Amino acid sequence: MSSLYVARNPRVAARSLDGEMMIMSGRDSTMFTLNRTATILWQAADGATSLEQIVQQKICTEFEIEPDEALRDAETLARDLASHGILQISEEPIVGGDSK
Amino acid sequence: MNGLLEQMTEKALARNIPLSVQLDLTYRCNERCVHCYLDHEDHGEMTTAEIKHLLDEMADAGVFILTLSGGEIFLRKDFFEILEYARLERQFCVKLKTNAIMIHERQAAKIRDVGVESIQISIYSHRPEVHDAITLVPGSLQRSLDAARFLKSQGVRVIFANVLMVQNLQDYQGVRKLAEELGVECTLDPTITPMMDGDRSVLSLGVDQTALRQVFRDQALVGDVEEFCTIAAPADENALSALPCSAGHTACYVSPYGDVFPCVQFPLPTGNVRKERFVDIWRYSERMNEVRSIRLKDLTTCTSCSHVGSCTRCPGLAFMEGNMRGPSSQDCEKSFARTGIPSANMLAKKRASRDLVQIRIMPANSAQPTGAIA
Ligand code: SF4
Ligand code: SF4
Numbered sequence: 001m002s003s004l005y006v007a008r009n010p011r012v013a014a015r016s017l018d019g020e021m022m023i024m025s026g027r028d029s030t031m032f033t034l035n036r037t038a039t040i041l042w043q044a045a046d047g048a049t050s051l052e053q054i055v056q057q058k059i060c061t062e063f064e065i066e067p068d069e070a071l072r073d074a075e076t077l078a079r080d081l082a083s084h085g086i087l088q089i090s091e092e093p094i095v096g097g098d099s100k
Numbered sequence: 101m102n103g104l105l106e107q108m109t110e111k112a113l114a115r116n117i118p119l120s121v122q123l124d125l126t127y128r129c130n131e132r133c134v135h136c137y138l139d140h141e142d143h144g145e146m147t148t149a150e151i152k153h154l155l156d157e158m159a160d161a162g163v164f165i166l167t168l169s170g171g172e173i174f175l176r177k178d179f180f181e182i183l184e185y186a187r188l189e190r191q192f193c194v195k196l197k198t199n200a201i202m203i204h205e206r207q208a209a210k211i212r213d214v215g216v217e218s219i220q221i222s223i224y225s226h227r228p229e230v231h232d233a234i235t236l237v238p239g240s241l242q243r244s245l246d247a248a249r250f251l252k253s254q255g256v257r258v259i260f261a262n263v264l265m266v267q268n269l270q271d272y273q274g275v276r277k278l279a280e281e282l283g284v285e286c287t288l289d290p291t292i293t294p295m296m297d298g299d300r301s302v303l304s305l306g307v308d309q310t311a312l313r314q315v316f317r318d319q320a321l322v323g324d325v326e327e328f329c330t331i332a333a334p335a336d337e338n339a340l341s342a343l344p345c346s347a348g349h350t351a352c353y354v355s356p357y358g359d360v361f362p363c364v365q366f367p368l369p370t371g372n373v374r375k376e377r378f379v380d381i382w383r384y385s386e387r388m389n390e391v392r393s394i395r396l397k398d399l400t401t402c403t404s405c406s407h408v409g410s411c412t413r414c415p416g417l418a419f420m421e422g423n424m425r426g427p428s429s430q431d432c433e434k435s436f437a438r439t440g441i442p443s444a445n446m447l448a449k450k451r452a453s454r455d456l457v458q459i460r461i462m463p464a465n466s467a468q469p470t471g472a473i474a
Contacts, residue, residue, distance in 0.1 A: 011215035013193030015164040018115055022108055022164055024193040029217050029257060031104045 006054070006078050006087050007047030007094040014042070025085050032084065037063070038077055045087055047094030051078060108164075112350045113343075117162035118382050120351040122364050125151070125182065126171040127356055131199050131235040133222075135265055138171060145356040146374070148178040152185050154354070154373050159190040161379040165217075169197035169364075171356070180210060187214045196220065197261070200247035201240055208250035218257040220287075221248055224267075226274035234267055248282055258284040269311050276320065290315060290434070312437035329438045332410030339408075340397035344415045348391035352382065362391045366416030368424070391415070394425060401427045405444030407435040 008014075013024040021034035021042055034042055040062060044054040055071045063070070081087040088094055112119040126145055127138045146154065158166070166186055173179055173196065186192045196211070196219040203211075211219065221244055225231040231241035248258050262268075262275045272288055279286035290307055307315075315321060322328040343349055347363035354360050358373040360381045370388040371381030382388065394415070400423065402408050412435075417428035427445035435443050442450075 010188055012191075013164065013187070013215075013217070014191045015159070015162060015193075017108060017111055017117065017119075017162060017164070020111075024164075024217060031108075033104060033108070 003050040003052055003091065004075060004078065005047060005050055005090050005093050006041070006045040006082075007090075008042060008045045009086055009088055012086055023086055030084070032086065037073075038081065041074060041077060042081070042087070045078075047088070051075060109346075109350050112162065115162075116383065118158075118350060118352055119163065120165040120167070120346070121158055121163045122167040122169055122351075122353045123151075123154070124169050124171060124354070124356050124364070125173050125176050125179065128175050129170065129172045129199075130175060130201060131172070131237050131240060133224075133235050134267070135234070135263060140171065143357060145176075146358050148181060150358070150374065151178075151182055154358070154378060155182075155186050155190050155192070157373070157378040159192065161382060164193055165195065166192035167195045167197060172202070173198055174202040174207070180214075183211075183214055183216075187216070193217050197222075199235065199240065199244055200251075201237070201243040203247035203250060205250050208247070208254045208256065211251065212254035212256050216256065218259055219251055220259045220261045223260040223262055223275055223278070224265075225271040226278045227271060230268050230271055234265075245278075245282075248284055252282060252284060258282075260284055260286040262286060262288050264288060264290040264307050264311070264315065266307060269307055272315070273318075273320075288315070288321060309433065309437055312434060316434075316438050331406060331439050331441060334406070335396065335409035340403070341395050344394060344396060344399075344413065347416060348388050352388075354378075360385070360388075362388060363416050365414060366391070366419055366424075368419055391424065398425055399427075400425050401445050401448060406441060407432075407439070407443055411435050411443075 015022050016039070019036065019039070021039040023032040023034060023042075024030070025032070037059060040058050041054060044058050049057075051074055052071060055074050056067060059065070059070050059074060060067055065073075078087055078089055082089045109119060111117075126142070127140055128142055129136070129138070129140050132140075155166075168183065168186070176182070183194065183196075186194055194214075194216045196216055198219065198221060200219070200221045223231065223241070223244060224234045225241070228239075228241045231244075232238050235241075248260070251258050260275060260279045262272055264272060276286050290312060316329060317325050319325055345363075347366050352360055352362055352370075353364040353366075354373065359369055360371050360373060360378070361367055361369060368387055368391065370385040373381065396408060397403060399408075399413075402411070402413060405411070405427070411431055413431045414428050415424050417430055418424055418426045421427075421429060427443065429445060432443035432445045435441075436446065
């Protein structure tokens with residue numbers, strides 16, 4: 001599997017409320033909340049770190065989960081968030097991704 | 101309210117988080133609306149650096165929805181710098197309120213790029229002679245509508261805000277039609293706000309009972325008229341423990357000078373962000389906590405009113421009348437227009453005015469009056 005890179009879409013609004021991320025899509029003002037795994041993924045999605053590294057460094061250390069399974073789940077999650085315009089996904093590092 | 105936002109609001113309430121803040125960037129304006137309650141002189145607005153610092157503090161305090169308003173926000177030369185900071189650096193969900201007459205294609209494209217939740221534009225009438233006579237700026241309706249088109253063509257969500265008053269009473273349907281044609285949303289507000297210093301003279305521009313009754317019986321506005329105008333069941337224990345509104349609970353207002361109030365329509369000063377941290381004012385201001393402590397059951401006149409369960413009573417308007425636990429006469433008028441039943445406040449005032457003209461006949465041979473003319 002080739003590496004995937006994820007970056008937060010800078011056009012969405014986001015705030016952590018008690019550990020849960022509130023997200024308002026800039027595309028159609030739809031509101032989402034992210035669960036803990038999705039919040040970790042969102043916070044780590046700087047466009048430069050690959051999804052694989054995010055899973056190894058942030059998700060597997062937080063939850064007791066097999067790396068392969070975690071990566072598969074994270075990829076599904078990332079594609080789902082991308083379909084709502086919340087994340088950008090690419091097979092290359094994403095230049096100008098939201099690095100905060 | 102959208103279900104998820106409602107859940108988040110409940111969570112914010114439980115954690116004492118100011119989820120939503122209106123920040124007025126300036127009171128200066130390029131229109132001179134006849135009903136406007138603001139002093140348009142600049143008495144020392146916050147600088148760009150002060151506003152950015154405040155935005156940092158607000159983001160750290162958990163503020164998510166940020167409404168940038170004024171005065172006219174586009175009169176600030178640093179407006180886009182502030183907007184970009186709020187959106188791209190601090191990820192606020194930003195709503196804008198403006199008369200839009202300074203928005204052309206370039207500004208509309210910039211607003212689209214930055215990404216705002218919505219932009220609310222004040223439109224008083226579909227007829228230039230009426231709208232422009234309210235704003236006192238010739239050509240302003242045309243300019244506001246051009247801006248709405250530019251924004252719409254960029255895919256920005258536009259909402260027309262129509263304040264109803266004597267001058268434009270017959271035009272709200274025209275404004276709604278115009279909004280439909282342009283594919284934008286429309287809100288109607290029949291409440292004129294008194295000046296922040298308590299001057300109530302602008303209230304005379306507000307619409308009367310007959311007009312309110314007409315508005316409240318317009319199906320296009322209120323949906324099921326019968327349901328809307330029905331008298332609500334008496335409020336039970338649960339309802340009486342309810343919060344009056346979001347002011348001071350999950351929302352507050354900050355003026356261009358850094359003063360913090362529970363709401364833009366509730367001018368009770370609770371602190372200044374130039375002197376204290378925003379979050380400290382929010383959490384520890386005695387006045388903010390007093391507002392926060394009030395439940396419906398603590399209200400003086402309203403608890404004995406048949407409308408209490410369904411009334412739109414605004415504690416800010418009540419405060420401007422002299423008592424934040426008292427009734428708000430403008431909401432009494434609305435409840436009366438809806439149902440035809442006078443409010444407890446109206447009945448009490450009627451009694452008081454009867455008492456004031458109490459003249460009793462003196463016994464023919466008495467030296468002392470037994471009654472009084474107050
Ligand atoms: S009811 Fe009045 S004080 Fe409360 S949020 Fe609405 S305008 Fe503000
Ligand atoms: S109608 Fe007036 S008196 Fe009755 S609840 Fe509303 S504000 Fe209070």
